[in-house]
Amino acid sequence: xxxxxxxxxxxxxxxxxxxxxxxxxxxxxxxxxxxxxxxxxxxxxxxxxxxxxxxxxxxxxxxxxxxxxxxxxxxxxxxxxxxxxxxxxxxxxxxxxxxxxxxxxxxxxxxxxxxxxxxxxxxxxxxxxxxxxxxxxxxxxxxxxxxxxxxxxxxxxxxxxxxxxxxxxxxxxxxxxxxxxxxxxxxxxxxxxxxxxxxxxxxxxxxxxxxxxxxxxxxxxxxxxxxxxxxxxxxxxxxxxxxxxxxxxxxxxxxxxxxxxxxxxxxxxxxxxxxxxxxxxxxxxxxxxxxxxxxxxxxxxxx
Amino acid sequence: xxxxxxxxxxxxxxxxxxxxxxxxxxxxxxxxxxxxxxxxxxxxxxxxxxxxxxxxxxxxxxxxxxxxxxxxxxxxxxxxxxxxxxxxxxxxxxxxxxxxxxxxxxxxxxxxxxxxxxxxxxxxxxxxxxxxxxxxxxxxxxxxxxxxxxxxxxxxxxxxxxxxxxxxxxxxxxxxxxxxxxxxxxxxxxxxxxxxxxxxxxxxxxxxxxxxxxxxxxxxxxxxxxxxxxxxxxxxxxxxxxxx
Numbered sequence: 001x002x003x004x005x006x007x008x009x010x011x012x013x014x015x016x017x018x019x020x021x022x023x024x025x026x027x028x029x030x031x032x033x034x035x036x037x038x039x040x041x042x043x044x045x046x047x048x049x050x051x052x053x054x055x056x057x058x059x060x061x062x063x064x065x066x067x068x069x070x071x072x073x074x075x076x077x078x079x080x081x082x083x084x085x086x087x088x089x090x091x092x093x094x095x096x097x098x099x100x101x102x103x104x105x106x107x108x109x110x111x112x113x114x115x116x117x118x119x120x121x122x123x124x125x126x127x128x129x130x131x132x133x134x135x136x137x138x139x140x141x142x143x144x145x146x147x148x149x150x151x152x153x154x155x156x157x158x159x160x161x162x163x164x165x166x167x168x169x170x171x172x173x174x175x176x177x178x179x180x181x182x183x184x185x186x187x188x189x190x191x192x193x194x195x196x197x198x199x200x201x202x203x204x205x206x207x208x209x210x211x212x213x214x215x216x217x218x219x220x221x222x223x224x225x226x227x228x229x230x231x232x233x234x235x236x237x238x239x240x241x242x243x244x245x246x247x248x249x250x251x252x253x254x255x256x257x258x259x260x261x262x263x264x265x266x267x268x269x270x271x272x273x274x275x276x277x278x279x280x281x282x283x284x285x286x287x288x289x290x291x292x293x294x295x296x297x298x299x300x301x302x303x
Numbered sequence: 304x305x306x307x308x309x310x311x312x313x314x315x316x317x318x319x320x321x322x323x324x325x326x327x328x329x330x331x332x333x334x335x336x337x338x339x340x341x342x343x344x345x346x347x348x349x350x351x352x353x354x355x356x357x358x359x360x361x362x363x364x365x366x367x368x369x370x371x372x373x374x375x376x377x378x379x380x381x382x383x384x385x386x387x388x389x390x391x392x393x394x395x396x397x398x399x400x401x402x403x404x405x406x407x408x409x410x411x412x413x414x415x416x417x418x419x420x421x422x423x424x425x426x427x428x429x430x431x432x433x434x435x436x437x438x439x440x441x442x443x444x445x446x447x448x449x450x451x452x453x454x455x456x457x458x459x460x461x462x463x464x465x466x467x468x469x470x471x472x473x474x475x476x477x478x479x480x481x482x483x484x485x486x487x488x489x490x491x492x493x494x495x496x497x498x499x500x501x502x503x504x505x506x507x508x509x510x511x512x513x514x515x516x517x518x519x520x521x522x523x524x525x526x527x528x529x530x531x532x533x534x535x536x537x538x539x540x541x542x543x544x545x546x547x
Contacts, residue, residue, distance in 0.1 A: 024517040028535070031304055031515075044519075052522075052530055057510045059520040061349045061374070066512060073519045073530065216348055268349060268512040271390065272306060 001282040002292040008185040009122035009160035012039035019264035020098035025084035040094035055208035065216025069209035094121040128166030128191035143178035150182035160185035215265040231257020247280035336419040337396025343388035356414035367414035403429040405481035409488025435470035439463035509533035
């Protein structure tokens with residue numbers, strides 16, 4: 001069955017992409033399976049300079065999901081270009097470079113440095129991380145700021161720019177419309193939901209950062225709803241993400257209006273999850289009467 | 304490193320809040336001392352990282368775990384004959400150097416030292432084990448270390464068995480003069496060990512998600528400020544390498 005799908009800059013052999021922050025730069029998953037099996041890989045956020053991230057504990061379990069407060073830990077864009085991208089160049093898969101920062105200049109610096117890297121297929125603008133004090137979600141919760149950073153990124157980028165949206169807003173549709181108008185080539189949604197857990201023995205938050213981003217199957221209905229709302233409001237493609245755990249979930253996101261998907265927290269539960277989903281996708285599409293991924297996209301009718 | 308459905312052949316309580324699970328899995332054939340596995344507990348999202356206590360043969364592992372929360376409580380309810388989804392072996396374990404060794408374990412940090420003792424003894428080295436617990440009801444594996452041929456010393460914080468006090472008190476009281484140490488246990492103990500010894504390795508515990516180095520959930524800093532992943536670069540680190 002033809003599982004391929006074409007999005008700006010992303011000629012995906014199948015619609016399954018491990019989400020940023022859940023697969024590092026691919027080295028660990030490559031010990032378990034051939035990364036060329038993947039439609040693409042969204043690599044861990046790059047910032048201009050190295051970031052250690054937040055103090056630990058950074059992880060807390062929740063019902064059907066987890067909280068994380070990693071805090072965009074990375075070695076900085078120069079290190080990533082020199083030491084991580086050459087590894088990914090060995091594989092036949094699309095690379096989505098997640099770009100983050102504390103201020104507008106940070107995003108531009110990372111984009112300009114990565115612009116001429118042939119291994120990168122497209123940029124994923126992270127204006128939705130809930131775990132950093134500056135930048136991140138602050139830029140993604142205001143339509144005007146989101147549009148501004150998108151416009152700046154588009155002006156700097158030589159590759160398509162996808163904007164990753166946060167669900168921690170009153171109207172995600174307003175943000176989606178604003179970044180579309182600012183020239184975004186596509187949307188990635190949703191980033192994590194802001195959450196918290198408190199340890200009963202200590203009476204204190206489990207996470208050192210107090211709050212963290214909720215991910216996993218617990219947030220899937222929120223993500224499906226957000227994709228469905230935005231798909232009706234914008235005409236740029238949407239990469240759906242949030243709690244995907246099986247091939248049926250991929251079909252649900254496609255029906256909601258996504259053209260591809262990212263798989264996040266489930267990589268921590270089953271490190272083979274992406275290839276298992278890819279292997280099962282044909283069976284699931286056939287079961288529900290579809291002949292290809294494109295067939296779903298062409299025939300879906302959102303009420 | 305792989306995932307596999309492992310058959311539980313035994314799962315029983317061996318001390319206060321402490322359980323022993325024996326698993327039939329081909330992961331055993333790849334597992335070294337001080338490595339860990341991630342156990343998928345039914346009904347819980349993230350896997351539980353548990354150190355390997357003993358590699359019985361090519362296809363049997365022993366895990367000894369403490370019931371500390373809902374997930375490990377559920378794990379303790381599982382029965383022989385059930386299967387559990389296992390991911391491993393993970394991390395870098397204890398090296399086997401060509402020398403005699405002092406093993407210092409505390410509480411649920413004691414189990415990975417048993418396989419470590421077995422491998423050193425098999426390599427012809429003398430092994431001294433100092434094991435610390437809160438009280439006599441928590442003592443585990445003392446007899447198993449003796450059966451392997453280790454010199455074993457015990458300490459309990461309340462004095463209900465062995466030396467009253469910490470493992471460091473037991474080392475002083477018994478004039479143990481080994482220089483090379485392998486240690487696993489609670490953070491205050493690892494700090495005391497790192498202050499007292501220059502040569503050897505300590506094994507850390509951490510909250511983790513992926514267990515294989517991808518998520519950066521379990522990082523620690525080394526003395527140069529570089530980050531290291533407990534799950535992938537550790538859990539075993541040379542003494543002095545990591546800021547505890």
